[in-house]
Amino acid sequence: MCARVCLFSQDTPADIHTTDRHVLLAVRFIGKNYMRPVTTADIAAAGFSPNYLSRKFREAAGIGIHEYLAFTRLQHAAAELISTDDTITQIALHCGFSDSNYFKDVFKKKYGVTPREYRSGI
Numbered sequence: 001m002c003a004r005v006c007l008f009s010q011d012t013p014a015d016i017h018t019t020d021r022h023v024l025l026a027v028r029f030i031g032k033n034y035m036r037p038v039t040t041a042d043i044a045a046a047g048f049s050p051n052y053l054s055r056k057f058r059e060a061a062g063i064g065i066h067e068y069l070a071f072t073r074l075q076h077a078a079a080e081l082i083s084t085d086d087t088i089t090q091i092a093l094h095c096g097f098s099d100s101n102y103f104k105d106v107f108k109k110k111y112g113v114t115p116r117e118y119r120s121g122i
Helices: 002-010 019-032 040-046 050-061 065-083 089-092 102-112 115-120
Strands: none
Touching: 019 040, 019 050, 019 065, 040 050, 040 065, 050 065, 050 102, 065 102, 065 115, 089 102, 089 115, 102 115
């Protein structure tokens, strides 16, 4: 489990080193709301346009805002897989994925194993 957690913590997008207030607000919003359906418009609701936010976010983070949202959801899901006994479907829904099959597909693409394999330590 420790090895998976260590790999998990190293597998983060480059830290978002920016002083851009809009990008920092977006990161905080995603961190607090990853578990529910979120659109760029939701994230940008603080008074700037979704297109502006998307462009500024990509410049600061090196990835798109939706990629960052998916990454955040996968990080939390991976942590829950090794720290809870919740079902994979429960974890997928709790982490903001609307479909457990989609969750399994993106999890495998990101980590190279299915959520079940990840949980069992394979």
